[in-house]
Amino acid sequence: MNQTPAMLESNHIPWDITDERREAYAVSSRLSQLARKQAERRASERPQATLSVRYDPNEEMPRLNSNGVRVLSLFSGGGGLDLGFDRSGFEHVASYDVLDFAGDTLRHNKPDWTVYSGKDGDVTRVDWRKYKGKVDLLHGGPPCQPFSIAGRRNGQLDGRDMFPEFLRAVHAIQPRAFVIENVLGFLSQKFSGYRDRILQELSAEYSLTSFVLSAKDFGVPQDRRRAIIVGSLRKSKRSFDAALIPTSTIKRGVRSALGLNEAGFDGLAPTLRCTLTGPRQTTSIANSTASVAKWAELGIWPHGVSPSRSLAASFPTRDGTYRLCVEECQVLQGFPLSWEFQGAVYQRLGLIGNSVCPPVAYSLGSSIHDQLFSD
Ligand SMILES: C[S@@+](CC[C@H](N)C(=O)[O-])C[C@H]1O[C@@H](n2cnc3c(N)ncnc32)[C@H](O)[C@@H]1O
Known part of the structure; x- marks a missing residue:
């Protein structure tokens, strides 16, 4: 069914839309709910200029x-x-x-x-x-x-x-x-x-x-x-x-691994995307709409990963979620900080997400x- 300008204006969702479209509406509504929740939590998130990572993968691989x-x-x-x-x-x-x-x-x-x-x-x-x-x-x-x-x-x-x-x-x-x-x-x-x-x-x-x-x-x-x-x-x-x-025996969440503020919630990162896959070079590590929603629940922004912690801190996200840097992504993949990836940001993230x-x-x-x- 074609939507009339009045329907579009009122965000009217006709009942005979495709499943794909319905799914997209559901995801977008979930995302705005999450954005609202994030806004409430925002006060607790302060962009930090130095790494506060607490998980050292080397400890589990002596x-x-x-x-x-x-x-x-x-x-x-x-x-x-x-x-x-x-x-x-x-x-x-x-x-x-x-x-x-x-x-x-x-x-x-x-x-x-x-x-x-x-x-x-x-x-x-x-x-x-x-x-x-x-x-x-x-x-x-x-x-x-x-x-x-x-x-x-x-x-x-x-x-x-x-x-x-x-x-x-x-x-x-x-x-x-x-x-x-x-x-x-x-x-x-x-x-x-x-x-x-x-x-x-x-x-x-x-x-x-x-x-x-x-x-x-x-x-x-x-x-x-x-x-x-x-x-x-x-x-x-x-x-x-x-x-x-x-x-x-240890089960860790992202926030605790990265040493982020205690926010009363934590969980596993969704699968990190390999940024070398697909037609465009990207610095986003989110590999699906579901993963975008999961990152939002964690209070983390998965797009525009910064080359360093200090640059991430100087470029706060609009919704107050935490911007990641490459080193934090490598830790979320189980690489110690001593392992230094080479190349442009999307290339480093690509190697991390592929590993x-x-x-x-x-x-x-x-x-x-x-x-x-x-x-
Ligand atoms: C899934 S990744 C491997 C990740 C790696 N096992 C790790 O744990 O970090 C696949 C790799 O195959 C490499 N590759 C693709 N075609 C290749 C070729 N013809 N010769 C050598 N390497 C190739 C890609 O560049 C990519 O780095």
Whole structure:
């Protein structure tokens, strides 16, 4: 039904609108209710110029002694899996990522690592046979856009689908074990045929365990779940049991992690968006309207993330909610402040939002070591 000017003027909502439109009205009404509540709470929020972060992810991933297990990292991004495996004692062989600023980040934080980025980091160009006998564990999160709810979900038809490349590396190197990480979308019914073909191909030589890990179970103050597949060479006669992965007893909320004012409410951050996904460069970490509403409930503004705490403080939000800076986002992802991301703000946020939370990788790594590599 066409709306008359009088209807528009009076905000009249006709009963025969589409479900989509109805949903949009519901979300917008919820947002204005939240904005009202925020206005009431505003007085308690003071923009602060220095970081008051109270959560140090390193406390939950104490550095373990070297376990001698050699690990090669594909699609390394900003180093979530790399950092977690490193702190749990694995010996780093090399990292590969096609993005220059991913390579810059890894080199900056780990000057002694071998890191390939840009053209040299493009996995499609590498002859993996040179690593045969030199790598015990291969890990990687092939780009998730083809399977992500945020993308068009073209699966293997998407040019960015890199699963075949991961499989090529596994076949050439024949590591004793591997870890694949991806978004939950990869486990959805829509991709069952493709997924089954991948798993079937790998299961000829590897015993496979697929499961989902939730970042909040590892002390990370974020609602973030990822699909994981662990493969263990059949001839090693060991297989991985996900139920044995140690979890954290600590459950934290965003406000407490960032050291914000006690406001009488707190909760997990919604999944941080990868700002590299989509046609536009953005500095918003909100990945859906529902997540915008959740951030509002937390008294936090998820758009226009600032490069630093002092800049965030000098640019208060109009509704009085708390403006985040990049370092706070990295803490909400489980990266310690000592890990310094490189690149423009949207690139740093992209690496953060694309990563496996390091405390998740740490626990997964130590459990893989105990179950598949220890005597
Ligand atoms: C999901 S992210 C991986 C995140 C990483 N595992 C972590 O924990 O931080 C996927 C990465 O694959 C990289 N990538 C995409 N195509 C690639 C290619 N052809 N060669 C190497 N890396 C590629 C992207 O640049 C992106 O950083």
